[in-house]
Amino acid sequence: MISVWMTFFTSLIISIVAQPWYQITQAEETATNTSLLQFPPDFKCEAGKECSTTLDCSTGLSCFQATSNSSGCCLKALKPNETGCFLDDQCKRACESSHCDKIQSPARCLCDSGRHFLFNKCWKKCPEFALSEPITDEKGFSRCVLKVDTGAALNYMRRFRRQLRSAFC
Numbered sequence: 575m576i577s578v579w580m581t582f583f584t585s586l587i588i589s590i591v592a593q594p595w596y597q598i599t600q601a602e603e604t605a606t607n608t609s610l611l612q613f614p615p616d617f618k619c620e621a622g623k624e625c626s627t628t629l630d631c632s633t634g635l636s637c638f639q640a641t642s643n644s645s646g647c648c649l650k651a652l653k654p655n656e657t658g659c660f661l662d663d664q665c666k667r668a669c670e671s672s673h674c675d676k677i678q679s680p681a682r683c684l685c686d687s688g689r690h691f692l693f694n695k696c697w698k699k700c701p702e703f704a705l706s707e708p709i710t711d712e713k714g715f716s717r718c719v720l721k722v723d724t725g726a727a728l729n730y731m732r733r734f735r736r737q738l739r740s741a742f743c
């Protein structure tokens with residue numbers, strides 16, 4: 575009996591001691607760093623657009639870069655090929671495999687490399703209703719080329735919506 579209790583207390587103490595308190599500190603530090611790094615130095619959040627969650631933002635905007643300490647900014651989530659991003663997160667909020675290309679002016683959300691643009695989405699591979707080989711322009715922007723007309727392609731996407739769910743974002 576005693577040894578059962580001993581075992582219990584020993585494991586209890588071990589589990590308390592083993593709490594990764596340092597990881598919490600690290601996570602906070604990372605959050606602070608990314609927020610410092612992610613807003614460009616010349617970025618100013620418009621007056622009245624500061625937020626701690628998306629509930630603080632007006633319709634159509636989402637809260638970006640809020641931490642427990644510092645307020646974020648209400649901005650638009652942008653689909654691939656939409657312009658006006660300041661942060662990668664604005665693109666990623668709409669499509670996980672996209673990023674903000676700040677080299678272009680205005681900055682534009684682009685598909686990550688290895689993804690191909692079509693209908694404001696980033697595809698893992700070009701769908702059946704497009705040529706299997708994407709074309710890449712001189713900026714490295716890769717896109718799929720339809721082999722049927724737009725109407726037929728959109729119909730196909732509607733019909734196979736469920737099957738296509740993981741084909742793009």
Ligand SMILES: *[C@@H]1O[C@H](CO)[C@@H](O)[C@H](O)[C@H]1NC(C)=O
Pocket residue numbers: 602603605606641642643644
């Ligand atoms: C929050 O602010 C306090 C003091 O203002 C600072 O010591 C702490 O490092 C900050 N933490 C984060 C996650 O920014």
Ligand SMILES: *[C@@H]1O[C@H](CO)[C@@H](O)[C@H](O)[C@H]1NC(C)=O
Pocket residue numbers: 600603604607
């Ligand atoms: C946070 O940034 C500082 C310098 O800006 C750097 O020294 C530190 O390693 C960074 N921490 C993390 C967790 O990235």
Ligand SMILES: *[C@@H]1O[C@H](CO)[C@@H](O)[C@H](O)[C@H]1NC(C)=O
Pocket residue numbers: 655657691717
């Ligand atoms: C991306 O958007 C621009 C307008 O900003 C448009 O001219 C262009 O055709 C779009 N690219 C594609 C591949 O649809």
